[in-house]
Amino acid sequence: MSKIKFVTVFWIFAFLISAAESKDKPNILFIFSDDHTWQTISSYGHPLSKVVPTPNIDRIGAEGIRFDRCLVTNSICAPSRAVVLTGKYSHxxxxxxxxxxxxGGQVTFPKLLQKSGYETAIVGKWHLKSVPTGFDYHEVMRGQGRYYNPTLYxxxxxTEYEGYNTDVVVDRSLDWLKNRDSDKPFMLMSQFKATHGPFQPALRHLGELDDVTVPLPDNFFDDYTGRSRAPGNHNTSIANVMPLSNLSIDYRNIQGEQLAQYRSHFDxxxxxxxxxxxxxxxxxxxxxxRFIKNFLLTSKGIDENVGRLLDYLDESGLAENTIVIYAADQGFFLGEHGWYDKRWMYEECLKTPLLVRWPGVTQEGRVSSDIVSNLDFAPMFLEMAGASIPSEIQGRSLVPLLKGAAPQNWRKSFYYKYYGEQRGGSVSEGYYNHxxxxxxxxxxxxxxxxxxxxDDVDEWEFFDHQRDPSEMKSVYGNPEYAETIARLKTELEQLKTQYRVN
Ligand SMILES: [Ca+2]
Known part of the structure; x- marks a missing residue:
């Protein structure tokens, strides 16, 4: 065989192998919502989720795995998204x-998936200001976007769309799925604005809970004693602080009959x-x-649309070779401690939902209590795609946990840092956002x-969740815990060194 013929045959062969490998690679559908906290997802078993169940999101966990201790490194929107993309802490x-x-110039998992032969797309909420990079296709809202008749860029x-934001994100996701380059495996991020405030359900759900009274959380009237001064200086009270605009609507682009219905519900x-x-x-x-019903009905819109995505995977025959992941950017307070919002290292917003279905890999209905994190998503996606994981990534792939069990040396503790958002004024009078x-x-x-x-504050809190799951009393000064506290202080410093904080 002549040299030229040999080279040609070699490249054809290499191309066929690569095409075959690409076909074998699983597709990845990453459904990501905003503030859609675990208390509202019924498979997590919280009483609130009984008011408005989420059967479609539950289905992902029932046919795959539910992670019960998925913690975010910095409980706020844009930082969480950046951690997901990079697999690195905020600093x-x-x-x-x-x-x-x-x-957007830094290394992200979508860029690495592209290099690995994936077609990548993001539709919906982005919230990172810069133009998305690493995506063959992007169609995203600017900033928070609008619930009704949103504009995507x-x-x-x-492009202006008529309809409800969560429906539009899935309409556009399905449109992309149907028209993508089907020779390649895909990674699609469908990202909802919901359930971020102002809490605005779809028109079809307005008023559905008018005859229901949702029980207040036991600690709704928290007096914030027994802890540091920090929670007492909060500015996130549902009863007194939350603006009524969070229970109202954005009238831009709304007219006619739609407007009349929204006015009647909100105004x-x-x-x-x-x-x-x-x-x-x-x-x-x-x-x-008003807050909880609007939040739960906004959640209902997410669940219905997750159902639409799952149905499409079933109908198109894609389900078998498509991994589905459901998560939110962080958890959220739904009246616990009297609060809405997030940011704190307390359980409600430190923990975020995570459910993964990988046909043929995840055992149906498994539940993991291992400490996992949004830091682990990027390496997980890379390993799913058979791509190598750069050493600079700080998270660990969850693939071993999806396949069976956490490795022996899996993390036993977790480092969290919230940076505060300075607004001005005194520390006790709203100097920090919320x-x-x-x-x-x-x-x-x-x-x-x-x-x-x-500033001039230096205070500690310490909680024993076995005795105090709602974190109502810090036992930092209790000598019974002195040894454990000393151990955790050492652990904190070690984690800061490990993650290059120090
Ligand atoms: Ca958020």
Whole structure:
């Protein structure tokens, strides 16, 4: 065989092998929502999720695995998204808060999947300000986007859509799936604005819970004693702080009959509330009911749309070779401690939902209590795709956990850091956004140690979840725990060295 013929045959052969390998690679559908906390997802078993169940999201866990202790490194929107993309803590990926702009020039898992032969796309919420990189296709909202009749942008070019945001994100995701380059495996990120505030359900769900009274959480009227001063300086009270605009709507682009229905649901209720001038518990109860019902019905829109995506995978025959992941950017308070919002290292928002279905790999209905994190998503996606994991990535792939069990040397503790968002004024008067100051800490399966060190503040909190799952009393000064606290302080320093914080 002549040299030229040999080279030609070699390349044809190499191309066929590569095409065959690409065909074998699993597709990845990563469904990611905003603030859609684990308490609302029924498979996690929280009483709130019984009010509005989530059968479609539950199905992912029932046919795959549910992670019960998935912790975020920095419980706020844009930073969590940057951690997911890079597999690195905020101080290394640069996205420490919602104010700065994501550096799209750095290494991210979508870029590495592209190199590995994947067609990549992101549709929906982005929230990182810079133009998405590493995607063959992107169609994203600017900033928070609108719930009703949203505008999505591709390369800065706007397209206006009629309808409800969560429906539109799935319409556009399905459109991309149907028209993609089907010779390649795909990785699609369908990212919802829901359930971020202002809490606005789809028109079809407005008023569905009007006859229901949702029980207040046991610690709704928390007096914040028995802990550091930090929680008492909060600015996230549902009863007194949450603006009514969170229970209202954005009227841009809404007209006619739609407008009349929204006005009737939101404005008339808010007007009646203002007129009634309720006080004390009555006022708190009214505001909680409005908040929680709108939140839960916004969640319902997510679940329905997850169902649409799963149905399409079934109908198209893609389900068998497509991994489905459901997660949110962080958890959220739904009235616990009297709060809405996130940011704190407390359980409600430190923990985020994570469910993964990988046909032929995940054993149906498994539950993992191992400590996993959004830091682990990037390496997980890379290993799923058969791509190598750069050493600079700080998370660990969850693939071994999906296949069976955590390796012996899996993490036993977890490092958290929230940076605070400075607004001005005094520390106790809203200097930090939502009154949440910078803090860091370490958590394991039973204990949590939090350090508030900023300005002239230097305070610790320590919780034993076995005795105090709701984190109502810090036992930092209790000599019974002195040894454990000392151990966790050492652990905290070791983790900071390991993750290059120090
Ligand atoms: Ca969020």
């Amino acid at each position: 290394l990926n640069g996205q420490i808060d919602n104010f700065n702009t994501f550096d 591709t390369d800065g070019e706007p 008339e209720a808010n007007d009646a509330f203002e007129k009634a001038n309720l006080q004390g518990d009555e006022r708190a109860e009214w505001r909680y009911q 009154g949440v100051p910078p803090h860091e800490g370490v958590a394991d399966k039973r204990y949590k140690l939090i350090h508030y060190k900023h």
